[in-house]
Amino acid sequence: MKTIKIFFILTLLCQNLYLKAQITIRDTESNENISFVELRDLAGRILGMSDENGIVSKDVIEKIEKGNSNDILIYHMSYKPLQIGKNRLLEMNSINLTRNIIMLDEVVVSSNSKTTSFLVLKGYFRSYNIIDNQLKSYADGMVEYLYPNSSKNDILIKRIQERSFLLPGGKGVPALMNINIVGPRIPDMNLTNESAAKTYSFFDNENQDYFLFAKNKTVRVNKIPLENGKNAILQEISYLTAEDKKVVRRFGNESIHEYHNESSVYNASDSTEISLENLIYHKEIRKFKMKGKNDERFQDVEDVGEFFVEKVDYLQEKPKGFSRFTGFNGFSNYSSKFWEQNSAKKLYNPLPDAILKSLNNDIIELKNINR
Numbered sequence: 417m418k419t420i421k422i423f424f425i426l427t428l429l430c431q432n433l434y435l436k437a438q439i440t441i442r443d444t445e446s447n448e449n450i451s452f453v454e455l456r457d458l459a460g461r462i463l464g465m466s467d468e469n470g471i472v473s474k475d476v477i478e479k480i481e482k483g484n485s486n487d488i489l490i491y492h493m494s495y496k497p498l499q500i501g502k503n504r505l506l507e508m509n510s511i512n513l514t515r516n517i518i519m520l521d522e523v524v525v526s527s528n529s530k531t532t533s534f535l536v537l538k539g540y541f542r543s544y545n546i547i548d549n550q551l552k553s554y555a556d557g558m559v560e561y562l563y564p565n566s567s568k569n570d571i572l573i574k575r576i577q578e579r580s581f582l583l584p585g586g587k588g589v590p591a592l593m594n595i596n597i598v599g600p601r602i603p604d605m606n607l608t609n610e611s612a613a614k615t616y617s618f619f620d621n622e623n624q625d626y627f628l629f630a631k632n633k634t635v636r637v638n639k640i641p642l643e644n645g646k647n648a649i650l651q652e653i654s655y656l657t658a659e660d661k662k663v664v665r666r667f668g669n670e671s672i673h674e675y676h677n678e679s680s681v682y683n684a685s686d687s688t689e690i691s692l693e694n695l696i697y698h699k700e701i702r703k704f705k706m707k708g709k710n711d712e713r714f715q716d717v718e719d720v721g722e723f724f725v726e727k728v729d730y731l732q733e734k735p736k737g738f739s740r741f742t743g744f745n746g747f748s749n750y751s752s753k754f755w756e757q758n759s760a761k762k763l764y765n766p767l768p769d770a771i772l773k774s775l776n777n778d779i780i781e782l783k784n785i786n787r
Contacts, residue, residue, distance in 0.1 A: 439472040439505070441490070444512040451636050452652045452677055453492045453513070454701075457485030459549055460768030462703055462718055465675060468634045468654060481506055493679060493699075493763070494518075494640045494650060519643045519762040520683055520696050525728040535563040535692055536729040537599065538576075540758040543721040544771060551774040553744055554581040558754050559723075561599035562738045563692060571599055572738035577750035581779045599723060599742075600680060600698040637687045649682040649690060668709030675703040681763065697763045698723040724761050748784035 441450045449470025455463045463483065464476030480488060480502060488505050490498040495513035505511070542556035557578030563571055634654040639647040655676040656662060662673040681697040682690050700721045705714040758764065766772065 438474055439477065439508055440510045441466045441470050441472065442510055442512050443495075444514045450492060450495065450513060452654060452679070453490060453495075455480065456489040456491065456768065457483055458487055458489070458768075458770055459485065460551075460771040461546055461549060461716075462675070462701065462720075463488070465677065468636060477506065489768070493681075493765075494638070515641065517641050517643050518648070520648060520681070521724070521726075521762045523683070523696060523725050523728060525693060526730055532730040532732060533565050534731040534734055535565070536727075536731060536735070537561045537563070537692060537695065537723075537725055538727040538729070539723055539725040540754065540761070541721065541723045542755075543719065544767075544775075546716075546718040546771075548715050550583065551771050551779055552583050554775055554779060555579060555744060556755055556758075557750070559599075560738070562735070563602060564734075570740055571601075572740060573599065573742055574735075574738045575745065575749070577752065577754050578745055579748045579750060579755065579784075580745050580782045581775060582744075582782060583779045600678075600692070600695060602692060637690075639685075640681070647685050648696070649684045649687055651678075651680045651682065651687075651690060653678045670707045670714075672705040672714065673702075674705070675701060677701045693728055695725050697725070724758065724763065747782045750784060 441453045442448065443450055449466075451466060451468045451470055453466040453470070453472075455465065455472065455476060457463055457480075463479050464472065466472050483502070486502055487499050488502055490500060490511060490513065492513065494516060496516045498511070498513060500508075500511070538560045539558070540556070541559050542554075544554040545552045555578060558576040559578075560574040560576065561571055562574070636650075636652040638650050638652075640650045642648055655678070656673055664671045664673060677700070679697075679699045680695060682694040683696050684690055684694045700719075702717075702719040704717050706717045707714045759766075767775065
């Protein structure tokens with residue numbers, strides 16, 4: 417009898433430990449699980465994300481437990497943000513989020529033509545790079561992305577105005593890893609379904625994006641409510657998760673890729689209408705560990721990039737002034753305070769407080785060549 421009691425107690429303890437080993441994030445109204453929810457510390461770093469089933473893994477929970485942030489920020493663009501004390505969160509088995517009714521900015525679209533050879537997206541971008549808890553670089557600006565009517569040609573970029581900020585001194589990762597402002601990829605129509613999350617084969621070999629190393633990807637396509645009673649489409653893609661960590665060695669550097677996620681909002685009522693013409697907003701997150709050739713330890717690196725579409729143009733001839741270079745520019749080049757105008761965008765969210773503080777106090781703006 418004593419042996420049976422001990423076995424029963426051990427079983428209960430194991431069940432309790434298992435329950436605490438993960439947290440489920442749910443929709444308050446529907447009780448459905450929410451995929452790809454960001455969990456950040458007060459410094460603005462992403463500690464982890466819920467997976468495609470809305471589960472926060474044991475590894476993420478352990479990272480939160482070992483961290484020095486007293487509060488954790490829970491964020492998903494379709495829901496109202498939530499801040500929870502770390503100790504309280506570690507005692508929870510589930511977290512409920514409330515839907516956020518959003519508004520979309522109007523995008524100007526020029527008339528289409530049967531002879532169109534190029535599509536141009538014009539808008540505002542902002543990107544930042546965090547290394548070992550410290551904001552390393554920040555850039556924002558007005559850009560144009562040129563999309564050819566052929567998958568054989570590259571997506572090109574033209575920088576119209578731009579600000580560049582960099583942390584002075586110190587040792588950082590190679591320039592290639594500094595900031596990447598590659599524009600939204602052409603939507604893959606194989607991904608535009610509204611069924612449960614599925615895994616698909618990776619993009620074809622023509623895609624040479626340096627950061628895309630995953631062999632498959634997980635996709636969620638959901639309708640999100642708008643203030644006018646209609647719906648928009650949110651497409652979320654996970655190219656790589658923490659469970660599928662990928663080790664890459666290149667140019668003497670070694671990196672361990674942990675996350676690569678994209679979120680795109682389309683002004684469309686159905687997933688079959690997803691296209692670049694209907695794109696409103698795009699966000700991309702990359703998180704990895706990086707070690708240079710002569711470094712003794714890995715650095716934690718996080719890249720976040722956003723793009724807000726303002727205008728769509730159809731062109732018959734290829735315009736001049738576009739480039740393949742999408743990295744950190746190394747200088748500012750602007751003639752107006754474009755960042756103030758774009759802060760009024762409907763889907764614009766202020767930077768995390770710690771990142772905004774570092775932007776204003778720690779890193780410096782590089783010379784504006786138009787001054």
